[in-house]
Amino acid sequence: MEYNVEVKISLKKGMLNPEASTVERALDLLGYEVENTNSYNTITFKIEEENELEVNKKVEDMCQKLLTNPVIHDYEISIK
Amino acid sequence: MEYNVEVKISLKKGMLNPEASTVERALDLLGYEVENTNSYNTITFKIEEENELEVNKKVEDMCQKLLTNPVIHDYEISIK
Numbered sequence: 001m002e003y004n005v006e007v008k009i010s011l012k013k014g015m016l017n018p019e020a021s022t023v024e025r026a027l028d029l030l031g032y033e034v035e036n037t038n039s040y041n042t043i044t045f046k047i048e049e050e051n052e053l054e055v056n057k058k059v060e061d062m063c064q065k066l067l068t069n070p071v072i073h074d075y076e077i078s079i080k
Numbered sequence: 081m082e083y084n085v086e087v088k089i090s091l092k093k094g095m096l097n098p099e100a101s102t103v104e105r106a107l108d109l110l111g112y113e114v115e116n117t118n119s120y121n122t123i124t125f126k127i128e129e130e131n132e133l134e135v136n137k138k139v140e141d142m143c144q145k146l147l148t149n150p151v152i153h154d155y156e157i158s159i160k
Contacts, residue, residue, distance in 0.1 A: 005114075023123060026146055034125040034139060041121055045101060045114040057081075058112060066106055 002048050008076040009068050010040035010063045045066060056078050082128050083135045088156040089148050090120035123147060135159050 004079045011017050017039060037079035039058045059077050091097050097119060104117035129135045139157050142144045 020123070023147070024125070027125075027142060030142070030145060032127075032142055034127045037123065037125040039117060039121060039123045043100070043117065043119045045107075045117040046102070047112075047114045061108070062107060062112055065110060067103070 001050070002046055003052065005045055005047055005055065005059055006078045006080075007043045007059065007063060007067055008040055008078075009043065009073050010038070010075075012072055013073050015072055026062045053080055082126055083101065083132065084160045085125055085127055086158045086160075087123045087139065087143060087147055088120055088158070089123065090118070090154050092152055092154050095152055098134055117121070132159055 020037040020039045023039070024034060027034050027037075047055055047058070049058065056077060056079060059079070063075050063077070064070060100117040100119045103119070104114060107114050107117075127135055127138065129138065136157060136159060137157070143155050143157070144150060
């Protein structure tokens with residue numbers, strides 16, 4: 001079966017997010033007042049696998065090996 | 081009232097996404113066969129505004145002026 005996978009990769013709590021703080025400062029300069037700005041990246045792909053359990057195991061491996069840096073990133077896998 | 085805003089910023093269809101193709105190639109080298117790899121960025125923030133219509137108008141402005149490059153990006157605003 002073919003599964004659609006989404007991996008949401010965000011910085012762990014407490015990590016500085018220079019992209020988000022730059023956006024917040026720039027919005028402020030343009031006159032927009034916003035708070036708690038944050039940003040995260042999402043990777044999506046399709047994978048052919050027998051069942052969802054197997055997909056989850058493989059994607060978990062991909063995250064540990066390549067997609068994320070587990071030292072600084074949190075990730076959330078969703079499979080449809 | 082305080083609103084939580086999420087802006088999902090993706091490349092327009094047909095634009096090359098080098099990040100996604102690099103990920104797909106790297107996964108392939110590690111032995112994982114995936115297809116249709118794509119990636120997008122999401123910016124989240126809180127904003128104080130009177131009503132949702134007003135929030136939508138402001139965030140639409142922010143997208144046009146700063147958050148996205150409308151020539152190459154599509155964006156989706158969600159407000160909670």
